[in-house]
Amino acid sequence: MKESTLPVLVFGSTGYDIFAVSKHFKGQTDGQAQSIVFDHPSQIWLDNSISEPGGAALLASITLARQGIETQLLSTIGADGLGKALRAIVREEHIQDTALAQTAAHSTDMHIHITSSGRDQTVFHYMGAFLSSNKQSVGKLTSHFQWLRIADIPADKKVLQALLNLADKTGAGVSINPRFVHTYHSTWLLKILQRCAWVFLNRDEASLLLGGYFSLEEAAEKLQAAGIVSGVVYDDYDGCCVFTGGQRYRAGLYGKSKTLEPSGAESVFCSAFLASVLLNESLEASITHASAQASSVRSVVGSRAAILQKPALRKLTIKHVEGEYS
Numbered sequence: 289m290k291e292s293t294l295p296v297l298v299f300g301s302t303g304y305d306i307f308a309v310s311k312h313f314k315g316q317t318d319g320q321a322q323s324i325v326f327d328h329p330s331q332i333w334l335d336n337s338i339s340e341p342g343g344a345a346l347l348a349s350i351t352l353a354r355q356g357i358e359t360q361l362l363s364t365i366g367a368d369g370l371g372k373a374l375r376a377i378v379r380e381e382h383i384q385d386t387a388l389a390q391t392a393a394h395s396t397d398m399h400i401h402i403t404s405s406g407r408d409q410t411v412f413h414y415m416g417a418f419l420s421s422n423k424q425s426v427g428k429l430t431s432h433f434q435w436l437r438i439a440d441i442p443a444d445k446k447v448l449q450a451l452l453n454l455a456d457k458t459g460a461g462v463s464i465n466p467r468f469v470h471t472y473h474s475t476w477l478l479k480i481l482q483r484c485a486w487v488f489l490n491r492d493e494a495s496l497l498l499g500g501y502f503s504l505e506e507a508a509e510k511l512q513a514a515g516i517v518s519g520v521v522y523d524d525y526d527g528c529c530v531f532t533g534g535q536r537y538r539a540g541l542y543g544k545s546k547t548l549e550p551s552g553a554e555s556v557f558c559s560a561f562l563a564s565v566l567l568n569e570s571l572e573a574s575i576t577h578a579s580a581q582a583s584s585v586r587s588v589v590g591s592r593a594a595i596l597q598k599p600a601l602r603k604l605t606i607k608h609v610e611g612e613y614s
Contacts, residue, residue: 294566295358297387297431299451300345300439301418302363303397304370305551307589309336313404340590341377343397344439344465344555347591349383351559351581354597357566360384360431364417366396387431391420401551419443423450437562438464439555443471452483461485465558469497478514486565487511487519488558494521504529505609508536520561524550524586530575537571538607542579552591557582576604
């Protein structure tokens, strides 16, 4: 495996995913609406329950580290048993944990997935530890890094600004996956994205940011026109559209297998693409690697186990859809 000389700092959430699966969660139909109805008090017997480490930053860090890239995790966990277990996992994955903070004010973040089929879910999110991140802790960071991977967009604008200022100070490149774009005003966020070397957006978030529903190619074209240098627009059904250097490329999905659990696929897709870029691989190889990793994650419950160390890749057809802009 090639080793990168570019250390990466990954910012975002770290926690646990708990998957609770039961046939009782299929819902009851009342006209057009469907809902899960519980009697109170009630007892629901589960068909299966799985607990796995998760969070966008942790999964991004694992993906990068497994490709031989020096990776450091900038995140916050609780000072509890789950937090201790997560720190042990970070070290097992050969990820630097000196910037992994602990807070006694919050429990470790947790996402509870209540599901009957994997795709149709009700998810309870607790992200107190991640939301406790502040600009002071970011500003004090002295780590050496050449790339900043923002895997979660922070709720506090000052934290995001502090991260970008830190990258500017060190001359680091910035890769961002701004999930939940409604957190910020679209005009301000677009200005932030213009400062990034690579921007990753799923089609729904891109459409929300741009103010309409667009195809992959349309969203990529509009993001290019908005002054974003390089980026990827993707989804779980049609693949992705990559734009860089005035050109756009289109690719379908790597695998057609049935999706068992989509959680984590987005973060892994973006980080796998970045890993290939940092390893100086071709654009075609970057797209193929990202899509293959995401396909693997979608086919397994528990993203960590599905992240490939060194995938044996079959060729993915990449279509050049647009030439140079004048």
